[in-house]
Amino acid sequence: xxxxxxxxxxxxxxxxxxxxxxxxxxxxxxxxxxxxxxxxxxxxxxxxxxxxxxxxxxxxxxxxxxxxxxxxxxxxxxxxxxxxxxxxxxxxxxxxxxxxxxxxxxxxxxxxxxxxxxxxxxxxxxxxxxxxxxxxxxxxxxxxxxxxxxxxxxxxxxxxxxxxxxxxxxxxxxxxxxxxxxxxxxxxxxxxxxxxxxxxxxxxxxxxxxxxxxxxxxxxxxxxxxxxxxxxxxxxxxxxxxxxxxxxxxxxxxxxxxxxxxxxxxxxxxxxxxxxxxxxxxxxxxxxxxxxxxxxxxxxxxxxxxxxxxxxxxxxxxxxxxxxxxxxxxxxxxxxxxxxxxxxx
Amino acid sequence: xxxxxxxxxxxxxxxxxxxxxxxxxxxxxxxxxxxxxxxxxxxxxxxxxxxxxxxxxxxxxxxxxxxxxxxxxxxxxxxxxxxxxxxxxxxxxxxxxxxxxxxxxxxxxxxxxxxxxxxxxxxxxxxxxxxxxxxxxxxxxxxxxxxxxxxxxxxxxxxxxxxxxxxxxxxxxxxxxxxxxxxxxxxxxxxxxxxxxxxxxxxxxxxxxxxxxxxxxxxxxxxxxxxxxxxxxxxxxxxxxxxxxxxxxxxxxxxxxxxxxxxxxxxxxxxxxxxxxxxxxxxxxxxxxxxxxxxxxxxxxxxxxxxxxxxxxxxxxxxxxxxxxxxxxxxxxxxxxxxxxxxxxxxxxxxxxxxxxxxxxxxxxxxxxxxxxxxxxxxxxxxxxxxxxxxxxxxxxxxxxx
Numbered sequence: 001x002x003x004x005x006x007x008x009x010x011x012x013x014x015x016x017x018x019x020x021x022x023x024x025x026x027x028x029x030x031x032x033x034x035x036x037x038x039x040x041x042x043x044x045x046x047x048x049x050x051x052x053x054x055x056x057x058x059x060x061x062x063x064x065x066x067x068x069x070x071x072x073x074x075x076x077x078x079x080x081x082x083x084x085x086x087x088x089x090x091x092x093x094x095x096x097x098x099x100x101x102x103x104x105x106x107x108x109x110x111x112x113x114x115x116x117x118x119x120x121x122x123x124x125x126x127x128x129x130x131x132x133x134x135x136x137x138x139x140x141x142x143x144x145x146x147x148x149x150x151x152x153x154x155x156x157x158x159x160x161x162x163x164x165x166x167x168x169x170x171x172x173x174x175x176x177x178x179x180x181x182x183x184x185x186x187x188x189x190x191x192x193x194x195x196x197x198x199x200x201x202x203x204x205x206x207x208x209x210x211x212x213x214x215x216x217x218x219x220x221x222x223x224x225x226x227x228x229x230x231x232x233x234x235x236x237x238x239x240x241x242x243x244x245x246x247x248x249x250x251x252x253x254x255x256x257x258x259x260x261x262x263x264x265x266x267x268x269x270x271x272x273x274x275x276x277x278x279x280x281x282x283x284x285x286x287x288x289x290x291x292x293x294x295x296x297x298x299x300x301x302x303x304x305x306x307x308x309x310x311x312x313x314x315x316x317x318x319x320x321x322x323x324x325x326x327x328x329x330x331x332x333x334x335x336x337x338x339x340x341x342x343x344x345x
Numbered sequence: 346x347x348x349x350x351x352x353x354x355x356x357x358x359x360x361x362x363x364x365x366x367x368x369x370x371x372x373x374x375x376x377x378x379x380x381x382x383x384x385x386x387x388x389x390x391x392x393x394x395x396x397x398x399x400x401x402x403x404x405x406x407x408x409x410x411x412x413x414x415x416x417x418x419x420x421x422x423x424x425x426x427x428x429x430x431x432x433x434x435x436x437x438x439x440x441x442x443x444x445x446x447x448x449x450x451x452x453x454x455x456x457x458x459x460x461x462x463x464x465x466x467x468x469x470x471x472x473x474x475x476x477x478x479x480x481x482x483x484x485x486x487x488x489x490x491x492x493x494x495x496x497x498x499x500x501x502x503x504x505x506x507x508x509x510x511x512x513x514x515x516x517x518x519x520x521x522x523x524x525x526x527x528x529x530x531x532x533x534x535x536x537x538x539x540x541x542x543x544x545x546x547x548x549x550x551x552x553x554x555x556x557x558x559x560x561x562x563x564x565x566x567x568x569x570x571x572x573x574x575x576x577x578x579x580x581x582x583x584x585x586x587x588x589x590x591x592x593x594x595x596x597x598x599x600x601x602x603x604x605x606x607x608x609x610x611x612x613x614x615x616x617x618x619x620x621x622x623x624x625x626x627x628x629x630x631x632x633x634x635x636x637x638x639x640x641x642x643x644x645x646x647x648x649x650x651x652x653x654x655x656x657x658x659x660x661x662x663x664x665x666x667x668x669x670x671x672x673x674x675x676x677x678x679x680x681x682x683x684x685x686x687x688x689x690x691x692x693x694x695x696x697x698x699x700x701x702x703x704x705x706x707x708x709x710x711x712x713x714x715x716x717x718x719x720x721x722x723x724x725x726x727x728x729x730x731x732x733x734x735x736x737x738x739x740x741x742x743x744x745x746x747x
Binding site: 066105109 | 729
């Protein structure tokens, strides 16, 4: 079963599976019933996926996992913002919908594996264990967003395009006239429109509270309209006049609706705690590289267990504070293999 | 010459669309080839096409029980429904009223009216709550139109339109009464319904005709504003060049359907009962959503505990059994049924909804095969499923451990 979003990556994933002789069924998940940039329930994306499947001569189905998406992705996203936490909904979708709900459905229907168009590689070891490696196209690597897969899941998951360069992938799609060949990469959270953005989405769902902006001494510097939209590390849009020293959000206290700001240096931290850890092939400690956003750099650090499913990350060099709710993923020192990941506290 | 059935397929989705009758296909062929003239033209070639449309109109009027001038050919059933409601409000203003289980072609139009729309509850079988309807009509001084479907497309429930009409005429004498009879032609005598209504919608592909042809019956002359304005075809009720071939075929299909209707009801009703009984015998946890005596002979809607119909439909599809669950949204995804929700069926039960609809080509072999395939598919899903409620469990039972 190939999850087909209607983008070029999953289109080519289906093509490669077919070329490799697999019996492929394409599935597009209907996840979001509200507004999106491609129309209600992303109908035009579903159209693209279906048309590609038709071109390939494979069956195409649409599964409605809207309830699961609301429960596991959208509601937690809204709730987290109300708590002053900044989650990564694409990772939650992978964790709870794509590699859980869809994979269970695939299992139930007798499929051997679920394939997606992610740029990451699943590499079998000699001992029957699997590792997740970075996608071959460094600029498109998505190993960060699939870090949560465990051995059982990896044994039944395929990333057919993980070994490809994006330009080759597009050329391959174009060579057989797939209609998605030149389709732009999706950039943002699928349920948030580019016109309304996060502000409009959250504003319709949670009450925004004005917040006071203070410096480290508690001196009042200004105000923000909605404390729910402020993220640790943010510099712009925090209600401060221009011209002064650059100030960053150091902390957001939701209870008192207070945003503390300070200099770049004030934001630096030696360590951070990560919980809800999942490991690709068992817990690891010691020297690793740690990546804190989808396209951020992996930076050297030492990790150590810090209780049940938690780790302490100690940076080799102090780093800017990571916003609570962000996913933190550890890679091996060669920056190739995913070791595990969790959520920044 | 025209093969209209695919022998390998067990087709139990007649409420979605019916196989075209060979006679209808034959009847439309000349108008797809040599008789291509525009029926609105003034030459003899056009007049031949015009005559075909007029004769088709006579046929439809005969079956429906109205005057030919009361028949408007449209592009589909949805257009007919839209024209009835939107057109009524455009012409006279006021409120549109319908029950919660209407087809989206009605329900979404009524909801689209915002403050000018009212949606009425239904009973456990999906029949409009007549007391609530009466109370709403009493409380709403300016009702333009009430729309109540004669046969529900999902669960097959028949609504007594004469009874609805009595309530509407008494409590809102100035309102128009429209019925979506799109699912009725194969099962009910339309001429029994027509005397009670002002407006009635049909769709040709539901009775062995082609897609792309609908009918709106407007009794007593124009009642609503047209939806499509242009060249003034259909006595200025519906502009746009006539779909001559489709209209001719629709009339042929309707006439044959009406002629065979009583016999087909008698033939399919026991087959439908065998199908439901067969499933209940073969599987635990199969509930017939609406008892046979309340619905049309072709409808066998069931809810199967412990499975999700989306998964079941995939396995049925693999085995060449065509069925459906609820209506699909624009993306093609199955939506949770608004019909079952309206009837008070809880969401977890509705997840296992399966709509099997029989029709003219359905045989005992189809029924037997469907029971086999559905039985083994449900077995497979239940055997592997751990994340879904066990058979017989209800939403209340899940997560309410002591």
